[in-house]
Amino acid sequence: GIADIAEGAWQxxxxxxxxxxxxxxxxxxxxxxVPHEYSEGVVYDKDGLVIRAIEVDHGEFIRPAYAFRVExxxxxxxxxxxxxxxxxxxxxxxxxxxxxxxxxxxxxxILATHPAVKVAIDHHATPRDVGRxxxxxxxKLAMLTHLVLLKPDPVSTxxxxxxxxxxxxxxxxxxxxxxxxQIGRNISVIPYWHxxxxxxxx
Numbered sequence: 001g002i003a004d005i006a007e008g009a010w011q012x013x014x015x016x017x018x019x020x021x022x023x024x025x026x027x028x029x030x031x032x033x034v035p036h037e038y039s040e041g042v043v044y045d046k047d048g049l050v051i052r053a054i055e056v057d058h059g060e061f062i063r064p065a066y067a068f069r070v071e072x073x074x075x076x077x078x079x080x081x082x083x084x085x086x087x088x089x090x091x092x093x094x095x096x097x098x099x100x101x102x103x104x105x106x107x108x109x110i111l112a113t114h115p116a117v118k119v120a121i122d123h124h125a126t127p128r129d130v131g132r133x134x135x136x137x138x139x140k141l142a143m144l145t146h147l148v149l150l151k152p153d154p155v156s157t158x159x160x161x162x163x164x165x166x167x168x169x170x171x172x173x174x175x176x177x178x179x180x181x182q183i184g185r186n187i188s189v190i191p192y193w194h195x196x197x198x199x200x201x202x
Contacts, residue, residue: 006033039064048072054092056083059123069093075183078139082146084122085129090136097183099139100175103130104148105155105163117150124148127160131167138170141187145175 013031020026044051050071058065062082067089070077078093080101093099104124106117125133134142144164149155157174164172178192 002035006035009033054089056086056089058082085125093137096139098141100143100145101130102146103144105160106150127163128167131164134168142172143175
């Protein structure tokens, strides 16, 4: 679990930590990772900000896996993280202002001839899966992230959106690095390259 990872990091940084302590540069405890393990439900509740963990399905041996629902000032943001199509996520992602979901895709002929690609796809949601999720939750803004577009001959984002649209008729935005999403009465999508001006309203 995460406690084992934290302890491993503590051991791995021991030589560097010893040098810095010898130089009176740091308190060694400042380099310690303090894990906080949790299960499904509220994991943070302070000053009106509530974060809920939602158990999802990322594969038989990858358990637990969690999505997150963030609630603040009457607004709701949901992030699927890694998951297959999951009814528990659908149930707890209702009324979202913004719902960000992962997606994975590969061409049928690649799936048929590359077993490793099929294994990867089986741990994620396909475009049609994601379309079904969005159709059952109807967020004000649906977004895609963590696009697993598997080689060789990967599908394009346009092809992903086209397949997804067979299940969902709403607006879908493909997330980009450093993109800003402003959630209020309206939702603004601001690409990093847009110079800080809203790229669109929902």
